Amino acid sequence: MLGRMMRLFRASLNPEGDVELSRYLAGWRELVRFLTPLGSIFAFATREASAKVTALEALVHGPEAAHYTSLGTMVAWERPEIAPPPSAKASGSVTMLLLHRALRWSQLCLHRVAIGMLGGPDAGIQCSDAYGTALAPHHSWLVRQAAHLAFLAFPGRGRLLEVMCPGARETEARAALARAAGTLEDVYNRTQGLLAERGLLELA
Numbered sequence: 001m002l003g004r005m006m007r008l009f010r011a012s013l014n015p016e017g018d019v020e021l022s023r024y025l026a027g028w029r030e031l032v033r034f035l036t037p038l039g040s041i042f043a044f045a046t047r048e049a050s051a052k053v054t055a056l057e058a059l060v061h062g063p064e065a066a067h068y069t070s071l072g073t074m075v076a077w078e079r080p081e082i083a084p085p086p087s088a089k090a091s092g093s094v095t096m097l098l099l100h101r102a103l104r105w106s107q108l109c110l111h112r113v114a115i116g117m118l119g120g121p122d123a124g125i126q127c128s129d130a131y132g133t134a135l136a137p138h139h140s141w142l143v144r145q146a147a148h149l150a151f152l153a154f155p156g157r158g159r160l161l162e163v164m165c166p167g168a169r170e171t172e173a174r175a176a177l178a179r180a181a182g183t184l185e186d187v188y189n190r191t192q193g194l195l196a197e198r199g200l201l202e203l204a
Contacts, residue, residue: 002165002176005030006183013190019071021060024187028053028099031106031184037163038155049102052095059092071096071194080203094204100191105134107184113160114177124154138204 008027012020032050035042059068067077080093108130113123128151136144155163158170165173195201 001030001034002180005034006180009183009187012187014070017190017194018073019187019191019194021056021068021070021074024071025053025057025060027187028103031103034164035106038160045102045105049099052099052102055095056092056099068092071191075194075198075200080200093200096191097195097200097203100188100195101134101138103184103191104188105130107181107188108134110177110184111181113157113164114174114181116157122154123157123160124151127151127154 005027008023008030012023012027014020028049032046032053036046056068059065059074062068064077066073068074074092074096078091078093109127112126112130116123116126128148131147131151136147139147161168161170161173161177165176168176192201195203
């Protein structure tokens with residue numbers, strides 16, 4: 001599953017410096033499948049992500065599909081910097097921004113689970129810190145409180161590694177997660193750059 005996810009996300013980074021939406025969304029589908037069994041906090045996040053992926057897939061395969069082949073073509077078509085929300089045509093760009101933030105949280109969690117050392121902060125604390133960095137600034141107080149409670153029941157690092165990479169030795173599991181986190185970081189950085197160039201990082 002990790003291998004499929006990484007291949008799809010890597011394939012979304014085209015040589016022209018853009019992000020191809022169909023492959024990006026297919027990568028997200030694999031990421032959702034990967035994260036869903038990991039506990040209630042991930043289940044909440046993946047439900048939200050699945051809804052956003054479905055919304056973007058409707059545009060990618062809809063009557064105006066020619067304008068939704070990549071992040072660049074979508075933004076050029078919707079021009080959200082000129083017609084910001086609640087304009088209906090801003091929906092694709094806003095949805096992409098929200099997925100982009102969730103990707104950052106996922107990447108930080110995988111990275112921190114992979115590199116965490118015995119005797120250091122446990123995985124729940126590290127993933128909670130990642131939430132505070134990537135998502136909490138954009139969430140209401142109620143959502144932040146609900147997330148805080150969910151992190152209290154977070155699985156330990158050993159259990160996470162077992163569920164994420166069943167049958168693998170700890171060193172193998174850590175290496176696999178580190179590679180996956182690196183791929184997600186590459187996708188995040190490309191998307192971040194494209195959104196920043198267009199002044200869209202505060203679109204929602």
